[in-house]
Amino acid sequence: MILNGSQIVIECLKEQGVDTVFGYPGGTILNIYDELYKNSDDINHILVSHEQGAAHAADGYARSTGKVGVCMATSGPGATNLVTGIATAYMDSVPLVAITANVAKSGLGKDSFQEIDIVGATMPITKHNFIVKEIEDLAPTLRKAFKIAKSGRPGPVLVDITKDVTANKIDFESKKPEEIKRYSDMITEDDLNTVAEMIAASKKPFILVGGGAVISEADKEVREFAQLVDAPVCDTLMGKGVIEGTNKRYTGMIGMHGTKTSNFGVTECDLLLVLGARFSDRVTGNAKKFANNASVVHIDVDPSEINKNIKADASIIGDIKEVLVRLNKLVTPQNHEDWMKHIEEMKEKYPLDLDKSKLTGPAVIDSLYNITKGDAIITTDVGQHQMWAAQFYKYSRPRQLITSGGLGTMGYGVGACIGSKMGNKDKICVNIAGDGCFRMNMNEIATATRYNIPIIQIVINNHVLGMVRQWQTLFYGKRYSNTVLNDAVDFVKISEGMGAKAYRVTTVDEFEKALKEAIELNIPCVIDAQIDEDDKVFPMVPANTAISEAFSEEDLAARGYDC
Known part of the structure; x- marks a missing residue:
């Protein structure tokens, strides 16, 4: 035609x-x-x-x-x-x-x-x-x-x-789309056997899951792999949901704001099995000091990632799901009882700090998790709120955390939340932003109201550019250059002006009441959650230092540092 x-x-x-x-x-x-x-x-x-x-x-x-x-x-x-x-x-x-x-x-x-x-x-x-x-x-x-x-x-x-x-x-003649096959041409028996042998020889293995495992939708195979290897599992920001946040093997996120258990465990392990991660600087810290006690196995679909940031002792190039389907057949069940007990002791010793006596970023995320029963799709902008969302919401499946990892794009979240809701109309979709990020693209709330797309926008509002201020507090002598946003902008009035239902909350009880109502109303809603300007994300690893140097607020206090 x-x-x-x-x-x-x-x-x-x-x-x-x-x-x-x-x-x-x-x-x-x-x-x-x-x-x-x-x-x-x-x-x-x-x-x-x-x-x-x-x-x-x-x-x-x-x-x-x-x-x-x-x-x-x-x-x-x-x-x-x-x-x-x-x-x-x-x-x-x-x-x-x-x-x-x-x-x-x-x-x-x-x-x-x-x-x-x-x-x-x-x-x-x-x-x-x-x-x-x-x-x-x-x-x-x-x-x-x-x-x-x-x-x-x-x-x-x-x-x-x-x-x-x-x-x-x-x-014009219509055509049926070509079938997209999983990339497996470079998977070899030699590479698979080498990795299986390294697993069999390991006493303290650790699995690191990245975004490639999410893209490959390899959660079933990763969970089976972890069971076979009998290893703890951590993830990058982009790898959330591949291993359940409630899984006993899960140790939390790795890197700059990862848990101490993940950072210390990867530092101590003798074999690091990396599934679809690119070794970002936010993951490795100082690359020269990363996992120095371990042999590194890197499995990735992109050959250009192998040895780019961290030298691999062995690698397999291919789709993660396809690789693990084959590798799981070769790996004999391992037993690392002492190692797993050690990891469990670290998890008990180094829990994430959650104070629900007042409204904080972690308290907001914890309440969000409980009220949505861990089933919501969470989008975020970039900053402290993003890290709290990664730390305190227990993701149970891939594609549940939607966030800008590599570029770190402020203003990403509202649009991403609208897109997520359009693709998942049966799911509660919540965007978490800081007040600095929300300012950048809050006009997309008008898009949500135009089409009555029932997203929930939570603004964790500390009236500052929180993550930058945290760095200024810790590393720049508390010189708060252009990070204070304490002005006359009223997010409730602006959101109402764009047609959304809006709330301002200052306590955990007020937040939980507003969130429950927003879910029940099923219309575009904005919750302006007021928190303290000096709330911080811990643990933290300073730039260009080893992840084994992760510190908490208690560590700083013990050193006499007032943050």
Whole structure:
């Protein structure tokens, strides 16, 4: 059948099973939006308040569902407003297709109105990108974009389409999407046997789970693997939910704000089994002092990650789920009773500090966990609240914590929460933000109210840029340069002005009452939770020091330091 380029875009989205698109229209992409209007029964479009919100919403949709998220924007500033969201997805290996429109082919390179080389601008932050200047290339390019976004190590792909291509016509034939197979070509019997032998020889093994295990949806295989190896398990921020937060083997997060048990245990272990993690500096601390007593086994789908930050003594390259299906058949059940007892003693000795006598970040997260029975999808912005969400909510499944790990994007959470809710309408979806983050993209609350998307926004409001202030307190002589936000901004009034139900709470009881009501109302709600400006995240590892140097507030007090 003969279709124009805009019709082809819509038909290709249908081929790929896309049911929701997040975006913002403009001049060059109007033809595509006209077709979206005609196909609104098949594809739901969410008009965001800002294009960055569209990218974050598509990202949240992708992370929480495992599907490819799709966002759209017009040329020039519309396209550049997607950049932060695309970079966020790139750093965390999120499958995303961003569709932008550009000026007509004849206007390229002439400084036309709202012209930008978005392909050049996004080249370093996409898995791949394209500019489509000919109608013949449109359908093959879109199909290739989805395949690239989903295959191997996922990532964002940008497709820029000139306006004339959206209007030109060509014969179109629908095609069934290619099957995406799990990457296993580089898994060898020798590598599998080597790792199985190292496991058999180990006395003190430790398993570190990263985001790759979430992407691979390998939770069943990881839990079986941990049982076979008889090892404790820690995770990175991106690896939450692969091992249940209530599992007796689980020791908590590793790294800068990881538990002492995880940091000390990894330092003491003789074999570190790393499943889909990239050894971020926030995980390793000083890389030269990381897991020096251990042989390191690194299992990852991306060969470029092997030996990039930490030298591996053995490695297996392939999809985590596929690797563990094979490896679990080779590993004979181990018994490390003394080691597991030692880890359990450390967990009892070094618990996370939770004080519910007053409203604090940890108290908010603990109440949220209890009231939602640990079943909510939690999105976060970036900062202290993000770390508290990682520490105190016990995640039971992959894709339950949706957060910006690699890029650390303030303003990520509201859009991501909208995207998560659109992909998981049966789940309670809660975004946790600090007041500094909420200021950045709180306009997306208007998106939630426009469509009555029942997200719950919790603002942990300490009237400062909390994480930066924490560093200023500990390492910069309490010189609070530009981190105090104690002004006249009223989040309750602003949220009500955008159509949301809003609460201000100052006690644990008030918070719990507001949260229960927000869940029952099932409408967009904002809870402004007021906490002390000097609440801090502990444990903490100073930058560029060994994770074995993790300290708590009690440690600082014992040294006579007033924080």
